Amino acid sequence: MPQLNPTPWxxxxxxxxxxxxxxxxxxxxxxxxxxxxxxxxxKKPKTESWTWPWH
Incomplete structure (x- = not known):
């Protein structure tokens, strides 16, 4: 049986x-x-408060 021949594999x-x-x-x-x-x-970034134009 050629499948059992380990040479090429x-x-x-x-x-x-x-x-x-x-x-x-x-x-x-x-x-x-x-x-x-x-x-x-x-450095922590400088945050500014939001300016609401309708208040």
Whole structure:
């Protein structure tokens, strides 16, 4: 029965793991995000009361 011969399937398994572990991570990590989040200032913004024109 050819399905029980591990020779071709073992090579395919090893090659696929090599691709997943050696080729794909650098490609995925090379992507950049559309914006770089910057730290917000610690100053509290000055809030002003709302001026209601009908009062």
């Amino acid at each position: 073992f090579a395919i398994l090893i090659f696929s793991w090599l691709v997943f572990l050696l080729v794909l991570p650098p490609k995925v990590m090379a992507h950049t995000f559309p914006y770089d989040p910057t730290s917000q200032s610690t």
